[in-house]
Amino acid sequence: MPAEPSRPTLAAVAARAGVSQSTASLAFSGAGPVAEETRDRVLAAARELDYGGPDPRARSLRTGRSGIIAVVMEDRILDAFRDPMAVAMLDGIADEIGQAGYSLLLLTDSDDRPVGGLRDAPMDAALLLGCSTDLEPSVRVLSQRQVPLIGVEAAPREGMHRVDLDNRSGMRRGAEYLRELGHERVGVVMLPIDRARSRGALTPERLAASEAETARERLAGARDVFPDAPAEVGGGSLIDEGHRATAALLDAHPELTAIIAQSDLLGLGAIQAAEERGLVVPEDLSVLAFDGARIDGLSIHRLTTLVQPIVEKGRAAARMALAALAGEPVSDASFESELRIGTTTAPPRTS
Amino acid sequence: MPAEPSRPTLAAVAARAGVSQSTASLAFSGAGPVAEETRDRVLAAARELDYGGPDPRARSLRTGRSGIIAVVMEDRILDAFRDPMAVAMLDGIADEIGQAGYSLLLLTDSDDRPVGGLRDAPMDAALLLGCSTDLEPSVRVLSQRQVPLIGVEAAPREGMHRVDLDNRSGMRRGAEYLRELGHERVGVVMLPIDRARSRGALTPERLAASEAETARERLAGARDVFPDAPAEVGGGSLIDEGHRATAALLDAHPELTAIIAQSDLLGLGAIQAAEERGLVVPEDLSVLAFDGARIDGLSIHRLTTLVQPIVEKGRAAARMALAALAGEPVSDASFESELRIGTTTAPPRTS
DNA sequence: CGCAGGTATCGAATCGATTCGAGCGGCGGG
DNA sequence: CCCGCCGCTCGAATCGATTCGATACCTGCG
Structure with a gap:
């Protein structure tokens, strides 16, 4: 193997700044008290070493949070995105999730690889969009992993929160x-x-x-x-x-x-x-x-x-996930549709 | 804090099966030789403890791979998905990526939180879709993190592979x-x-x-x-x-x-x-x-x-990312469009 | 019967951070 | 002048797996 550039670690930065690793960590995360002068020194050292911030992988192992919320659909991505409703809901979800600093992982429950990403992808919560019961095996993995589950118009399932429509x-x-x-x-x-x-x-x-x-x-x-x-x-x-x-x-x-x-x-x-x-x-x-x-x-x-209220449905689902992650109690949401009369209905021709 | 159910760990499973942690790991990952009888014992223990497989977070810290490929767009998700081209390309990407066992993380380069998910989300590679130069700060973080970067119709940038169109x-x-x-x-x-x-x-x-x-x-x-x-x-x-x-x-x-x-x-x-x-x-x-x-x-x-060839463009970008991850050499791709004559063009009226 | 070769298992180091409790000065109050 | 408190910094444990090299056992051959 040729030269190893290998990304610098927090430890290296700390060493260069002449502080302990814990202090360096605090300087980055902003949690805990750090003298301004110290922080500057740490940040300077980071810059010199071209350190791009803490490794998300390590962080997520330690904190137990990955900052990722998964959205699971049963369709192929292409099909799902042809549907303006799916897209609109996704938009509500993405907005709410993004606001809270989470990112969105797109998963499909493909038959081919039964539990493909579902089993192996890091995620803090999962939103299941219009999923049928045969998603069961995949979903089981998630509940084993104690990932909060929110189902949107999905068949009820124990341990899953739900968003419904009339x-x-x-x-x-x-x-x-x-x-x-x-x-x-x-x-x-x-x-x-x-x-x-x-x-x-x-x-x-x-x-x-x-x-x-x-x-x-x-x-x-x-x-x-x-x-x-x-x-x-x-x-x-x-x-x-x-x-x-x-x-x-x-x-x-x-x-x-x-x-x-x-x-x-x-x-x-x-x-x-x-x-x-x-x-x-x-x-x-x-x-x-x-x-x-x-x-x-x-x-x-x-x-x-x-x-x-499709966007609201997405938002609600996202908020439920966020609430579950925050340890708050989560209650199911249900929405109502409203009849909007347009120009495509009229009395039948009297024949 | 009330009772702690806390997900069982591989160590617990190993202990219950009466094997070492390393053996248990091998039993799950399939790498390395494990006697069939032993593997069965491990899997049985896992079942009894309701263990859902190795924690992706820990695995990804150790292996350095998260199984996630990010797609970065500058639009809001809603806007991006209104565009059939973006969707079609995403489909090509998702297909290729999924086939290889990776999942797709959707990121937007929102102005609000400059490097929101970009900085903190775990990812093995990133695909930038039609991004302009002002994405620079976000992109820099990624290259610091040594994440392979593929730009689709993006402004050239050092260290970024490209997919282009004529x-x-x-x-x-x-x-x-x-x-x-x-x-x-x-x-x-x-x-x-x-x-x-x-x-x-x-x-x-x-x-x-x-x-x-x-x-x-x-x-x-x-x-x-x-x-x-x-x-x-x-x-x-x-x-x-x-x-x-x-x-x-x-x-x-x-x-x-x-x-x-x-x-x-x-x-x-x-x-x-x-x-x-x-x-x-x-x-x-x-x-x-x-x-x-x-x-x-x-x-x-x-x-x-x-x-x-929009879907092919997506596929190519995905394949470039996969190649980069496999340590193979990556060469830029460029595609060509073809004039398809339909029913919306004709000679101008001779006035 | 002894040893080379191979296989199944194990120990222990490691990945890169976060976090908790302890330590250590400096400052204000008694 | 001394004590206690507060603010900053440090050590060390920890998260949960993977993986490398070592060990023990077994087989087959000389």
């Missing part, structure tokens, strides 16, 4: 609004309900086998009002998927006068599909969605949708 | 194509050129003060062909920004027959702005963009654009 009652409220407008034949365009993200008409069997809390709850809300509503499952929360699913739904059920989409993107796809077959929204087909996403560049329609 | 010659090729079609009056819609993301007409002073490599290079390419092309700066790579900037440009220069947008999103905004004022694309106004982004839900126009 998916069912919110969607029910939306459905009731459609019924009040006079709709009776309504179809539902669903978010994926399994990890394979398989498309197609929803059958009772598929529903029973599903692990996706959010999709199930939103469907339940819709069916509270329209018990027989047919549903088509999309392969993701994407405009194109909403387009495809709606087309399939309208092919199979031409009598539908309204579509309930489980997300705004699906709803936008529904509008595209409708227009493509010559239907005018909302006169020929009403579209109700969910999320209240702010989507760049789509200004023509204002979706009627259930607005959820 | 922004200038690519855009020049696009501009030449416009000229061949017969265009002479062309305007440029630009990406932000300063951290404040201030909008408005581009002046020579603002250009001189700018730090944004990518925007400058792409402009230079356009002006290689149309030296006097007026330019308007957008407040981000967003459809709405392209819309606004194009409107401003057309107000000030009604004679323009083509718009060169520095990103696809800006290009889409340009189309919107054109259509809004009754111009037909491409007959009345041609639009040339840059990126070749795959954008969900926009199927009407096929942008004429310079396609860049």
Whole structure:
């Protein structure tokens, strides 16, 4: 091995400054009383040695804190970031976390490497975004490691704090609004309900086998009002998927006068599909969605949708993690959506 | 303090299994020879004590590796993820990094806390995405820490490996194509050129003060062909920004027959702005963009654009980091864009 | 039967900081 | 003038693993 430049250590700095290691440490961390003159000497020595501050690894071993909060998603990163809701929530999380001096570690629960980063990455807390039960093995590792766990719209689990949304009652409220407008034949365009993200008409069997809390709850809300509503499952929360699913739904059920989409993107796809077959929204087909996403560049329609406080949800999750880390008691949070009436719903044509 | 459950340590497991700590370590890591029977005993003891595997903090102190690769962006997370290019590149990075068993730490170079996570987060390497020179202080900390640095379209810096794109010659090729079609009056819609993301007409002073490599290079390419092309700066790579900037440009220069947008999103905004004022694309106004982004839900126009291998860029950056970590020699990478002719360019109307 | 060679295990040093209690002057009050 | 307190500095233990060299045992061969 050639010359060893090897990063200088705090001990080296202390030696050069002629103080003990403990004093040098105090000079850097600012904790504890240090004479100004001493601190200057230490900092000068550090500069001379090109010392860049204490090694985070050593520090984190000693203090038990790494300054990292992990966010675990089940999707591929690409898919997750295509979803404006995930991004918005992440933004809330990042903001809150950053403010508190933590950094954000992005983990996916990929099938390939079952507990890849989850097991080996240093983290002080973990936020699980919309995770299904089959994340169980990974999550177990974390609770063994006594990492505080916060689940956002995740299946309940012992020892996990939760952030929830009124998916069912919110969607029910939306459905009731459609019924009040006079709709009776309504179809539902669903978010994926399994990890394979398989498309197609929803059958009772598929529903029973599903692990996706959010999709199930939103469907339940819709069916509270329209018990027989047919549903088509999309392969993701994407405009194109909403387009495809709606087309399939309208092919199979031409009598539908309204579509309930489980997300705004699906709803936008529904509008595209409708227009493509010559239907005018909302006169020929009403579209109700969910999320209240702010989507760049789509200004023509204002979706009627259930607005959820997504950024706040992210913030809340982050704050719960921070509270848990601070040793404060943590109580679950639950949020409510609000029906925002746009230009995509109207009474059905009186035929 | 109440009862201390305190996570069991490897030493405890070793003791319970009746082996030495070293043996227990080997049993877990798989390195070194361990009799099968012994390993089973260790794993059993671990199970009984509910031991979740070695502490990443301690491991990383000892091994000098944390298994984390950081990605540094200058935007807020929200802004960065609104940009499909950033997301796509991140996807390439995440994929490559994950494959190698590393996790991804997301850092932003926020003004508030100058070296926030950058200084304190454990990381084995850092990827800087499109960062300007004023990232200097943060970056210096990292090179002090001897963390391998990879810059993507970043200003050159000593000790930093680079991934580059032919922004200038690519855009020049696009501009030449416009000229061949017969265009002479062309305007440029630009990406932000300063951290404040201030909008408005581009002046020579603002250009001189700018730090944004990518925007400058792409402009230079356009002006290689149309030296006097007026330019308007957008407040981000967003459809709405392209819309606004194009409107401003057309107000000030009604004679323009083509718009060169520095990103696809800006290009889409340009189309919107054109259509809004009754111009037909491409007959009345041609639009040339840059990126070749795959954008969900926009199927009407096929942008004429310079396609860049964005995912590959991400992969390359990640691979360079991994190579550096493996002690292999690293050589800079540079990529080329390709002009893809769509339906948004045509000869100008012969007036 | 003795020894070389190999394998499984062990001891102990080490990674680089933080932190707690003790020590040591200097200053103010009695 | 002496004592006690306060403010600064120092030593040494500690965090929880990895890893290198040494040890003990066993096998097979001469």
